[in-house]
Amino acid sequence: MASLPIELLYGLYLGVLTGFVPALIAWALGFGFKYFTGITIPGLAVVGLGVAIAGLNGGLLALADPSLTASENQVRLTVALLVVLMATLYAHAQGDKMGANLPRRLSFGRFSARTLSADVVELVGNHGQVRVTVAGDVSDVEGYPPLSPELREEISTGEWTFPADLPLDELETRFADRLRTEFDLADVSVALDERARATVAAAPPMSGLSKRLATGKRAVSVTALVPTGVGRGDEVTVVADGDEFDATVLGVVDGEAKKSDPKSSDDAALTDGGSDGDSDADAEAPAPEAVPTAAGGECRATLAVDRRAATRLVSADVDRFVVRSRGVRREFELVNLLRRAGKRFRRLTVREGGALDGSTLGEATVRDQFSVAVLAVRSDGRWSLAPRGEHRIEAGDDLIAVGSATDLDAFAEVVA
Incomplete structure (x- = not known):
């Protein structure tokens, strides 16, 4: 029997030879499960598998043979077994860590994701776009x-273009949101096929004024001298009976629009001897002309005011109608500049077990790995603007990130 140092060296040598394959398999299992499914395999199971593979690969199962446990090779076999155990456990941990940190640009969900046919993609500059048509x-x-x-006709004949690099599920969501926004629809559902043909079901707007009225507000109509150009959305101060009421304009009707036309009244009184029902059916009622802004002078304005002020304003006589300046919104200029540079904003919620859960922004190297910048973080209901690298992120925190659409998609897959 060789000396103890020689036996230890033999054991290390045997452990490295027989442990290479089990360690490689342990790394592949840890990385694959974490990258594709987000699941971590228990380390004990991987170690047991590694020892079994090492036994088949290098004869370590001989340790279970009682005739060899007391032999002179016991030291080297024990050392080799320990090397295999540590190598397998370390490789599994590194594979799991790499699978959690690597941007997941490929997942099992993408294998089954529906995509557009290449025939319907149009190249505009360096980007592809698709024109969605409503079928039927x-x-x-x-x-x-x-x-x-x-x-119904306006929706069917409209022109709708979207980026072509989106899966069909995302295109359906964007198309439905666009229809809901442009036509103020109460409900809408969209189904797209690979040829970008959409099947649309929609519900008409259910209300007008009530949808524009914020919670806790009441709509009040007053007659006053209104400055020229006042329109929906303007912030005003109404002075009535010595009190001031802050309000938002919901609509304005010029005084001339309320005047009746004598000629139209006379014409309406003339009939051809038929019944009242026939005259109502044949007569074409003039459509009221929409006035987007006030022409100035005495007008009827509908205002949104606080619930407590509504009762007092209704019974008061309006003395003055003052329009308040809302100033220049510089933030919109910044957003416009970022959009021109191809950047987008996105709000994400950190999921439990994600790449940022429990780590700081500096440790995660968000800017280097994902090419996005985190502008704000909300933790425990409080926002932190321009967070530093030592800011720790936990599951459930909200992030405001800016970057290109592709980088934000990759970042969202890992974080949210």
């Missing part, structure tokens, strides 16, 4: 009133 008639949503023919 726009259906009604059960439980809602039917759409008007004009609105």
Whole structure:
């Protein structure tokens, strides 16, 4: 039997030879499961598998043979076994860590994700876009009133273009949001096929004024001398009976619009001897002309005021109607500059077990790995602007990140 140092060296040598394959398999299992599914395999299971593979690869299962446990090779085999155990456990931990930190640009969900056909993609500059067309008639949503023919026709014949690098699920969501925003629809559902043909079901707007009225506000109509150019959304101060009321303009009707036309009244009184029902059916009622802004002078204005001030304002006589300046919104100029540079904003919620859960921004190297910048973090209901590198992120925190659309998508897959 060789001396103890020689036996230890033999054991290390045997452990490295027989432990290479188990360590490689342990790393692959740890990385693969964490990268594709986000699941961490228990270390004990991986170590057991590694020892079994090492036994098949290098004969370490001989340790279970009682005839060899008392042999002169016991020291080197024991050392080799310890080397295999440590190498397997270390490789599994490193694979799991790499799978958690590496941006997941590929996942099992993407294998089954529906995508557009290449035939419908149009190249505009260096980017592809797709033109979505509505196939067939726009259906009604059960439980809602039917759409008007004009609105149905406008949706069917509209031109809708979107980026072509989005999966169909994302395109459906964006198309539905755009229809809901542009036509103020109460509800809408969209289904797209690979040829960018959309099947749309929509519900008409359910209300006008009530949807523009914020919570806790009441709509009050007053007659006053209104400055020229006042329109919906302007912030005003109404002085009535010595009190001042801060309000938001919901709509303005010029005084001339309320005057009746004598000629139209006379014409309406003339009939051809038919019944009242026939005259009502044949007569074409003039459509009221929408006035986006006030022409000035005495007008009827509908205002949104606080609930407590509504009762007092209704019974008061308006003395003055003052428009307040809202100033210049510099933040919109900044957003416009970022959009011109191809940057976008996105709000993300950190998921438990994600790449940022429990780590600081500096440790995660967000800017270097994902090419995005974190502008703000909300933890425990409080926002921190321009967080430093030592700011620690926990699961459930909200992030405001800026970057290109592709980088933000990759960042969201790892973090949110």
